[in-house]
Amino acid sequence: MRQGPVVLLGCGRLGSAMVEGWLLTGSVDPAELIILTPSTKPAAERARVLGARINPPADELAGARCLVLAVKPAMWRAASEPVVGALAKDTAIVSVMAGVRAGDLSAGFQGRPIARVMPTTAVAWGQGVAAIHAEDPQARTLAHGLFQPLADIVDLDDEDLMDAATAVAGSGPAYLHAFTQALAKAAQDVGLPPETALTLARGAARSAAASARGEGTLESLIGQVASPGGTTEAGLKALNAGGQLDRAVADAVRAALNRARDLSA
Numbered sequence: 001m002r003q004g005p006v007v008l009l010g011c012g013r014l015g016s017a018m019v020e021g022w023l024l025t026g027s028v029d030p031a032e033l034i035i036l037t038p039s040t041k042p043a044a045e046r047a048r049v050l051g052a053r054i055n056p057p058a059d060e061l062a063g064a065r066c067l068v069l070a071v072k073p074a075m076w077r078a079a080s081e082p083v084v085g086a087l088a089k090d091t092a093i094v095s096v097m098a099g100v101r102a103g104d105l106s107a108g109f110q111g112r113p114i115a116r117v118m119p120t121t122a123v124a125w126g127q128g129v130a131a132i133h134a135e136d137p138q139a140r141t142l143a144h145g146l147f148q149p150l151a152d153i154v155d156l157d158d159e160d161l162m163d164a165a166t167a168v169a170g171s172g173p174a175y176l177h178a179f180t181q182a183l184a185k186a187a188q189d190v191g192l193p194p195e196t197a198l199t200l201a202r203g204a205a206r207s208a209a210a211s212a213r214g215e216g217t218l219e220s221l222i223g224q225v226a227s228p229g230g231t232t233e234a235g236l237k238a239l240n241a242g243g244q245l246d247r248a249v250a251d252a253v254r255a256a257l258n259r260a261r262d263l264s265a
């Protein structure tokens with residue numbers, strides 16, 4: 001497999017999260033990191049201090065092992081056009097963009113090996129999850145090398161399932177934050193002051209996230225909190241009365257999936 005620098009094209013929310021994760025875990029040597037960004041970003045600046053190159057001349061891209069594409073889906077053709085000619089023919093392209101098909105990327109990058117990855121921004125602190133799809137074994141190995149230190153990995157052989165992974169894991173943290181918001185509102189409804197309500201709701205979310213890191217099943221995690229006939233059990237019954245919670249979550253995932261498919265059409 002080609003050695004050489006990792007080039008990151010786009011250092012927004014997700015690009016910055018990846019840079020933070022690589023620096024935190026030491027999995028990408030900053031001296032082997034090139035960041036292409038139109039504007040100054042704190043994560044890129046931290047990497048620069050440690051030896052990363054920001055917007056170097058195009059000839060420095062020639063030795064790149066891979067280009068990680070982290071711009072908005074609507075931007076990728078315009079953003080990649082100035083760099084594609086500077087890359088070696090076997091530089092792998094690792095796209096973290098939602099909805100952009102490997103076939104389109106391969107055509108845009110003149111047949112270079114493609115991996116698609118759908119990570120969460122918790123890669124910043126090595127706690128993300130990432131779905132990977134790559135037909136090319138070397139591109140898959142490369143994507144594993146970049147994300148394994150930052151995330152739990154699932155490999156998806158069927159590219160169509162990347163949209164489903166986007167709808168579940170890419171969007172999932174926002175659904176869970178929305179749930180926390182609803183919990184904070186409910187806390188106010190039962191008399192808690194706004195600040196206190198928010199502290200309690202966020203603390204509950206943090207506690208759930210911390211316990212979810214362990215090996216226990218979700219049933220056992222629920223069982224640790226909900227004793228038979230107790231308060232939590234009463235709350236859980238109301239939460240999913242008539243299957244309303246299951247339905248709301250299924251509707252959210254279906255809507256996100258449809259949108260991901262619209263974007264990739």
Ligand SMILES: NC(=O)c1ccc[n+]([C@@H]2O[C@H](COP(=O)([O-])OP(=O)(O)OC[C@H]3O[C@@H](n4cnc5c(N)ncnc54)[C@H](OP(=O)(O)O)[C@@H]3O)[C@@H](O)[C@H]2O)c1
Pocket residue numbers: 009010011012013014015036037038039040070071072073075078079080096097098118119120121170
């Ligand atoms: N955020 C998430 O949780 C998440 C999760 C999974 C996948 N994704 C995917 O990740 C991609 C980026 O999302 P995001 O949330 O990080 O968006 P974002 O914050 O808007 O970042 C996109 C970045 O692209 C940069 N950019 C624009 N034109 C460029 C160019 N010509 N060359 C280099 N960089 C350029 C922008 O720079 P400026 O800031 O200077 O305009 C911006 O910082 C999207 O395709 C999305 O589908 C995001």
